[in-house]
Amino acid sequence: xxxxxxxxxxxxxxxxxxxxxxxxxxxxxxxxxxxxxxxxxxxxxxxxxxxxxxxxxxxxxxxxxxxxxxxxxxxxxxxxxxxxxxxxxxxxxxxxxxxxxxxxxxxxxxxxxxxxxxxxxxxxxxxxxxxxxxxxxxxxxxxx
Amino acid sequence: xxxxxxxxxxxxxxxxxxxxxxxxxxxxxxxxxxxxxxxxxxxxxxxxxxxxxxxxxxxxxxxxxxxxxxxxxxxxxxxxxxxxxxxxxxxxxxxxxxxxxxxxxxxxxxxxxxxxxxxxxxxxxxxxxxxxxxxxx
Numbered sequence: 001x002x003x004x005x006x007x008x009x010x011x012x013x014x015x016x017x018x019x020x021x022x023x024x025x026x027x028x029x030x031x032x033x034x035x036x037x038x039x040x041x042x043x044x045x046x047x048x049x050x051x052x053x054x055x056x057x058x059x060x061x062x063x064x065x066x067x068x069x070x071x072x073x074x075x076x077x078x079x080x081x082x083x084x085x086x087x088x089x090x091x092x093x094x095x096x097x098x099x100x101x102x103x104x105x106x107x108x109x110x111x112x113x114x115x116x117x118x119x120x121x122x123x124x125x126x127x128x129x130x131x132x133x134x135x136x137x138x139x140x141x142x143x144x
Numbered sequence: 145x146x147x148x149x150x151x152x153x154x155x156x157x158x159x160x161x162x163x164x165x166x167x168x169x170x171x172x173x174x175x176x177x178x179x180x181x182x183x184x185x186x187x188x189x190x191x192x193x194x195x196x197x198x199x200x201x202x203x204x205x206x207x208x209x210x211x212x213x214x215x216x217x218x219x220x221x222x223x224x225x226x227x228x229x230x231x232x233x234x235x236x237x238x239x240x241x242x243x244x245x246x247x248x249x250x251x252x253x254x255x256x257x258x259x260x261x262x263x264x265x266x267x268x269x270x271x272x273x274x275x276x277x278x279x280x281x
Binding site for chain 2: 005006007
């Protein structure tokens with residue numbers, strides 16, 4: 001029994017890692033089921049048995065987590081953030097974000113950008129270390 | 145009060161398979177491999193830095209009763225056992241490519257972050273590992 005559970009957990013973890021890697025793509029249940037070596041019909045149920053939530057909800061939380069970072073640490077417009085993390089509609093993005101985080105994307109951005117420096121490190125380090133990598137002005141500069 | 149950390153542990157489902165991975169693929173070296181009758185005490189270190197030994201522990205007696213060991217193995221397999229290691233490298237992309245070509249399971253390709261370039265992988269059992277190349281200063 002344990003060996004079977006271990007084996008199932010490891011296969012489901014592989015599928016969850018796949019969701020983590022390709023979070024911006026639509027949820028491809030057939031492909032994930034292949035990764036996990038289960039039938040598409042059983043995939044969602046087994047995923048939920050292992051991780052306590054459906055693959056769809058896991059993907060949504062993953063996307064929102066990516067969006068939170070982009071809202072907090074970059075100046076990309078909310079619409080771009082929405083598309084970057086895999087939502088096709090701003091309405092769905094805003095609704096999902098608010099449901100998960102408890103405030104709208106723009107309210108989250110305003111609050112965290114206003115207070116983020118003291119949460120981490122002194123501002124002199126903060127502004128250097130957390131400068132978005134790949135910003136247009138520095139994109140051509142060699143790093144090494 | 146304390147000087148440094150000398151040992152840390154990670155639970156593995158099979159110690160021989162762990163050696164194939166941590167030594168054979170990641171390039172660590174065996175520091176101690178001792179048959180202690182009741183258990184095999186197995187630690188590995190980096191070849192050029194033996195100040196931290198990573199203990200590759202097998203769940204089971206005498207550490208756990210069999211039911212507990214079963215739960216630990218199930219947690220490892222779903223990536224939830226709690227152990228994990230972060231390495232530093234001089235060449236994140238090169239190391240990534242070499243390990244990927246050996247079939248190592250990556251969960252994140254090399255990504256530039258404010259603290260450097262890092263990527264993430266799993267050991268064969270489900271434990272999360274990362275390695276980071278610090279930014280050039």
